[in-house]
Amino acid sequence: MTTENPKRFKVATVSRLLGVSRSGYYTWAKHHVSARKARDEEIAAVIGRLRSEKGAFFHTYGSPRMHAELRMGHGFRIGRKRVERIMRERGWAGAVKRKFRFRANPATSEDKVNRNFHVPGPNRLWLGDITEHHTAEGKVYCAVVLDAYSRLAIGWSIGSRMTADLVVDALQMARWRRFGVRGAIMHSDHGSQYTSWAFTSRVHEAGLIASMGSVGDCYDNAMMESFWSGMQIELLDSQPWATRRQLGTAMFSWIEAW
Incomplete structure (x- = not known):
């Protein structure tokens, strides 16, 4: 048995030995589809059908998620690199998340907290932030001022618009409840409501020290994020909300009673 590579034989010699014409061989070679190529076409047909399926989101899938769908949803035994x-x-690609460019408002303050939310007593560090949630009527916004020592919401405001007045009202409630407090750090993010003239002037007027975390970093106000996470789990995601009034009342009850 010869071990020579068949590719070394001339087409004319092989054709004569096999009893076929050279033109017949070239016709076969031109139109022949290998088993692997045929399998690729089969897989591509399934992917193409999935991507065009109405009401589904397969057109947003990249190769990792499409690979998982082919294996678990359609029983294909296939590697991810082959799908890729x-x-x-x-030319099929998944949807790519848009890059968000943060634009810091020029009226900003130095970060005087540096992620250290442990304070020895009340009224040393106050935290402010806003959250939003949908109802059938539209969004509801909630601004809160939190005392870092007790993690108690000492000021809050609820409304249908995310304006500077929302955060000013929450701060005013905190000042009323902690009457006479001066020198506390008022820490927030770089949202336009907190960098507005209305809010910053009230902070200075109250004798508070303004502080802001770095742009676009949730960890710089992590205690507030934890507060919102609790509200999200225990209240906001507990049911669909029909009206702004219904959700606003529920937010009030969760903050003040729960």
Whole structure:
């Protein structure tokens, strides 16, 4: 048995030995589809059908998620790299999250907290932030001022618009409840409501020390994020909300009673 590579034989010699014409061989070679190529076409057809399926979101899938769908949803035994190659060859790509460019408002303050939310007593560090949630009527916004020592919401305001008045009202409630407090750090993010003239002037007027975390970093106000997470789990995601009034009343009850 010869071990020579068949590719070394001339087409004319092989054709004569096999009893076929050279033109017949070239016709076969031109139109012949390998088993692997045929399998690729089969997989591509399924991917193409999924991507065009109405009411689904397969057109947003990249190769990792499409690979998982083919394996678990359609029983294909296939590697992720093969799916990636098939999609790349046909120009199919998943949806890419848009890059968000943060634009800091010029009226900002130095970060005087540096993620250290442990304070020895009340009225040393106050935290401010806003959250939003949908109802059938539209969004409801809630601004809160939190005392870092007790983690108690000492000021809050609820409304249908995210304006500077919302955060000013929450601060005013905190000042009323902690009457006479001066020198506390008032820490927030760089939202336009907190960098507004209305809010910053009230902070200075109250004798508080303004502080802001770095732009776009939730960890710089992590205690507030934890507060909102609790509200999200225990209240906001507990049911669909029909009206702004219904959700606003529920927010009031959760903050003041719960």
